[in-house]
Amino acid sequence: MGKEKEVREKDSLGSITIDPEVLSDLITLKAKDVPGVVEVLKGETSRALTRLYPQKGEPNRYRLIGEEVSVEIHLKAERNVNVRSLGEAVQEAIRQEIEELLGLRAGPINVYIDEIKEPEKEK
Numbered sequence: 118m119g120k121e122k123e124v125r126e127k128d129s130l131g132s133i134t135i136d137p138e139v140l141s142d143l144i145t146l147k148a149k150d151v152p153g154v155v156e157v158l159k160g161e162t163s164r165a166l167t168r169l170y171p172q173k174g175e176p177n178r179y180r181l182i183g184e185e186v187s188v189e190i191h192l193k194a195e196r197n198v199n200v201r202s203l204g205e206a207v208q209e210a211i212r213q214e215i216e217e218l219l220g221l222r223a224g225p226i227n228v229y230i231d232e233i234k235e236p237e238k239e240k
Contacts, residue, residue, distance in 0.1 A: 135219065140179060140181075140186070140219070141179065143214055143218065143219070144179065144188055144190065144211055144214065144215075145157045145190075147210050147211055147213075147214040148190055148192065148207050148210065148211060150210065151203065151206050151207050151210050152198075152206075153194055153195045153198035153203045153206070154192050154193075154194060154195075154203065154207065155192075155193040155194060155195055155232075155234045156192070156193045157190060157191070157192055157193075158191040158192060158193055158231055158232065180224075181221075182224070184221050184222055185221065185222040185223070185224040186215050186219070186221050186222070186223060186224060187224035187225045187226070187227075188211055188215075188223075188224075188225070188226045188227065189227045189229070190207070190211070190226075190227070190228055190229070191229045191231045192207065192228065192229065192230055192231065192232075193230075193231065193232040193233070193234060194230050194232070194233055194234065195233075195234055196233055196234050196235075196236060200230045203230065204228040204230060207226075207228045208226045208228055211223070211226050212226060
């Protein structure tokens with residue numbers, strides 16, 4: 118998966134182009150809005166990803182094929198949240214964002230819960 122393609126549409130009035138960074142930002146912001154998500158992990162913050170794939174880079178990716186967007190996103194979750202329910206809520210939120218805001222079809226949306234928020238240390 119990668120961020121190499123932009124979304125481009127052409128009609129009788131001209132063309133509409135959505136930069137890949139805009140798509141990435143919208144997906145990230147939508148995931149952060151889901152209760153139970155502490156943060157969307159980026160770069161080498163994602164421990165599980167760097168263990169499996171030791172290269173540097175952005176673990177959150179999407180692929181645009183035609184008008185279908187596939188997503189891979191890595192998250193840090195709240196400690197006492199049902200991670201399966203959280204993953205499903207993130208999938209649904211991202212699907213709605215892709216279909217309603219961008220007017221594209223959502224493909225597979227893979228959510229990885231890589232970390233759980235550590236409890237606060239007492240002082």
